[in-house]
Amino acid sequence: xxxxxxxxxxxxxxxxxxxxxxxxxxxxxxxxxxxxxxxxxxxxxxxxxxxxxxxxxxxxxxxxxxxxxxxxxxxxxxxxxxxxxxxxxxxxxxxxxxxxxxxxxxxxxxxxxxxxxxxxxxxxxxxxxxxxxxxxxxxxxxxxxxxxxxxxxxxxxxxxxxxxxxxxxxxxxxxxxxxxxxxxxxxxxxxxxxxxxxxxxxxxxxxxx
Amino acid sequence: xxxxxxxxxxxxxxxxxxxxxxxxxxxxxxxxxxxxxxxxxxxxxxxxxxxxxxxxxxxxxxxxxxxxxxxxxxxxxxxxxxxxxxxxxxxxxxxxxxxxxxxxxxxxxxxxxxxxxxxxxxxxxxxxxxxxxxxxxxxxxxxxxxxxxxxxxxxxxxxxxxxxxxxxxxxxxxxxxxxxxxxxxxxxxxxxxxxxxxxxxxxxxxxxx
Amino acid sequence: xxxxxxxxxxxxxxxxxxxxxxxxxxxxxxxxxxxxxxxxxxxxxxxxxxxxxxxxxxxxxxxxxxxxxxxxxxxxxxxxxxxxxxxxxxxxxxxxxxxxxxxxxxxxxxxxxxxxxxxxxxxxxxxxxxxxxxxxxxxxxxxxxxxxxxxxxxxxxxxxxxxxxxxxxxxxxxxxxxxxxxxxxxxxxxxxxxxxxxxxxxxxxxxxxxxxxxxxxxxxxxxxxxxxxxxxxxxxxxxxxxxxxxxxxxxxxxxxxxxxxxxxxxx
Numbered sequence: 255x256x257x258x259x260x261x262x263x264x265x266x267x268x269x270x271x272x273x274x275x276x277x278x279x280x281x282x283x284x285x286x287x288x289x290x291x292x293x294x295x296x297x298x299x300x301x302x303x304x305x306x307x308x309x310x311x312x313x314x315x316x317x318x319x320x321x322x323x324x325x326x327x328x329x330x331x332x333x334x335x336x337x338x339x340x341x342x343x344x345x346x347x348x349x350x351x352x353x354x355x356x357x358x359x360x361x362x363x364x365x366x367x368x369x370x371x372x373x374x375x376x377x378x379x380x381x382x383x384x385x386x387x388x389x390x391x392x393x394x395x396x397x398x399x400x401x402x403x404x405x406x407x408x409x410x411x412x413x414x415x416x417x418x419x420x421x422x423x424x425x426x427x428x429x430x431x432x433x434x435x436x437x438x439x440x441x442x443x444x445x446x447x448x449x450x451x452x453x454x455x456x457x458x459x460x461x462x463x
Numbered sequence: 464x465x466x467x468x469x470x471x472x473x474x475x476x477x478x479x480x481x482x483x484x485x486x487x488x489x490x491x492x493x494x495x496x497x498x499x500x501x502x503x504x505x506x507x508x509x510x511x512x513x514x515x516x517x518x519x520x521x522x523x524x525x526x527x528x529x530x531x532x533x534x535x536x537x538x539x540x541x542x543x544x545x546x547x548x549x550x551x552x553x554x555x556x557x558x559x560x561x562x563x564x565x566x567x568x569x570x571x572x573x574x575x576x577x578x579x580x581x582x583x584x585x586x587x588x589x590x591x592x593x594x595x596x597x598x599x600x601x602x603x604x605x606x607x608x609x610x611x612x613x614x615x616x617x618x619x620x621x622x623x624x625x626x627x628x629x630x631x632x633x634x635x636x637x638x639x640x641x642x643x644x645x646x647x648x649x650x651x652x653x654x655x656x657x658x659x660x661x662x663x664x665x666x667x668x669x670x671x672x
Numbered sequence: 673x674x675x676x677x678x679x680x681x682x683x684x685x686x687x688x689x690x691x692x693x694x695x696x697x698x699x700x701x702x703x704x705x706x707x708x709x710x711x712x713x714x715x716x717x718x719x720x721x722x723x724x725x726x727x728x729x730x731x732x733x734x735x736x737x738x739x740x741x742x743x744x745x746x747x748x749x750x751x752x753x754x755x756x757x758x759x760x761x762x763x764x765x766x767x768x769x770x771x772x773x774x775x776x777x778x779x780x781x782x783x784x785x786x787x788x789x790x791x792x793x794x795x796x797x798x799x800x801x802x803x804x805x806x807x808x809x810x811x812x813x814x815x816x817x818x819x820x821x822x823x824x825x826x827x828x829x830x831x832x833x834x835x836x837x838x839x840x841x842x843x844x845x846x847x848x849x850x851x852x853x854x855x856x857x858x859x860x861x862x863x864x865x866x867x868x869x870x871x872x873x874x875x876x877x878x879x880x881x882x883x884x885x886x887x888x889x890x891x892x893x894x895x896x897x898x899x900x901x902x903x904x905x906x907x908x909x910x911x912x913x914x915x916x917x918x919x920x921x922x923x924x925x926x927x928x929x930x931x932x933x934x935x936x937x938x939x
């Protein structure tokens with residue numbers, strides 16, 4: 255049992271629990287606090303999270319907002335045929351990933367990565383799902399619109415924040431989120447440093463064939 | 464601590480908890496059991512009910528169906544009142560003033576004094592504000608409701624009593640009863656004072672444009 | 673995915689749906705000719721590259737070029753419709769291959785190695801995002817794997833009106849009502865005016881003094897109350913028109929709205 259939990263829960267804890275159970279949308283600590291005469295609710299949130307961790311319902315934080323949801327291992331019991339999620343096209347899932355990992359990002363930047371034009375419908379689908387929003391314009395000639403993800407995106411994909419995106423640290427460390435031009439310059443510099451006369455595998459198809 | 468609860472909850476308990484949490488309607492024990500390969504869920508329901516009894520959310524049985532709901536002593540938290548400052552409309556201010564000067568007064572009398580009809584909403588607003596109350600009925604045919612001000616009214620406007628309201632003579636002295644014609648003339652004179660060469664405007668529109 | 677799915681001589685079923693990872697291992701021989709299944713030539717290249725089963729960093733660009741061109745050739749042989757961008761890529765890759773095979777000192781700038789490196793970097797980036805998308809989609813998703821409360825009671829914020837009105841508003845409102853409804857006695861106030869007769873008299877008298885043009889304003893009483901001046905200006909203007917009509921004066925105005933001049937007409 256959690257060491258925080260001894261005896262019956264106090265009224266503040268019960269109040270936070272009741273509010274989060276009743277809420278129709280995730281609530282930030284500030285919103286919860288506003289309902290409770292400005293009480294500091296962070297310790298109660300931490301206690302509740304610990305209390306619910308082994309249970310069938312979990313308390314999760316998504317983009318600084320909190321909500322109860324069923325434990326992931328209960329998915330097989332709860333899956334409902336009637337509200338199957340609409341299947342996203344491959345293009346839409348890739349565009350969503352590119353926006354999430356690079357945000358904010360313009361359409362041209364998305365296309366540079368994918369090597370194809372993005373149909374208007376693809377971004378519309380993502381915006382209609384409430385996962386992507388227009389986040390302003392880039393301050394370059396043409397002032398292109400830039401896109402970013404929404405709090406609903408984090409909520410839907412079970413991410414506490416963008417730092418939770420799968421593998422984002424590794425991708426960043428490997429430079430895979432940098433534009434090709436930057437990576438190219440860096441690679442050329444490294445090559446120059448290591449071997450001024452590189453003999454690389456590119457010329458040697460037999461080796462890897 | 465509940466004697467039923469030792470160690471972490473088992474999977475059946477967790478499944479029942481998750482199912483009830485995610486359900487859109489109350490579920491009978493049979494319905495829950497049907498989702499869980501016919502397991503006997505009654506002990507789990509009893510355990511859950513005992514577990515949630517001291518918490519902010521209760522598991523309740525109504526007509527043989529089970530559901531989670533906010534603990535009754537926490538229900539008041541689900542509604543929060545927020546003050547919103549709103550300016551009294553001109554019509555409402557006039558009605559309030561008439562009631563203050565003439566109370567107790569019926570709606571027909573208010574309309575006779577104002578010279579215009581008064582919408583029902585206007586009196587509602589004044590009663591919502593707590594400044595006007597129903598003070599009985601006038602003993603005339605139709606027995607119309609009569610209105611008067613409240614102690615809150617005096618309080619809000621910083622009056623010790625209604626006698627503190629300025630009399631007609633004082634209003635006159637303050638220029639508040641001057642006919643509109645006079646007020647207009649006065650305004651014109653003030654304008655003339657400001658621009659000593661008002662004749663120019665006839666011959667030279669560019670200058671004043 | 674409909675239409676162009678072809679399995680040259682193989683009995684494997686076609687891919688039912690894209691699953692976000694490279695094609696099944698061992699399917700080299702059974703190269704699916706499904707251009708509809710790829711999101712452009714770069715995507716096809718990435719899929720071919722993934723078949724080399726090595727890190728994208730260590731990929732053989734020459735082998736990749738051969739595979740891509742072979743693939744397009746096969747599609748052409750089968751008379752499949754091939755989008756232009758796939759053909760452009762094929763031509764570019766053929767050029768890249770020939771350049772890579774040239775001796776170093778005959779290579780042009782930018783060197784084919786650099787072009788190959790750029791291609792490899794692009795494939796790596798697209799591959800990273802393709803994998804990221806697959807991992808994202810495989811997460812426990814709200815409404816599919818995890819669920820919010822099915823019947824939340826809801827938390828409501830009720831707005832309570834706090835009405836604002838101050839003492840002065842109240843008193844003024846009462847004054848407005850009283851003023852609006854009290855019986856009004858209209859009295860016309862005596863105003864300082866110059867009558868038309870006196871203006872005609874005054875202007876004629878002043879015109880008699882000189883034969884020069886005089887501006888209308890010169891005919892006004894110099895130190896009059898502003899309200900009298902306004903009246904005098906209007907009357908003097910009408911007087912000037914009247915005198916002109918009678919042939920006793922002439923009027924001149926040089927531009928629209930400009931100063932109005934008048935002078936006596938010699939009798």
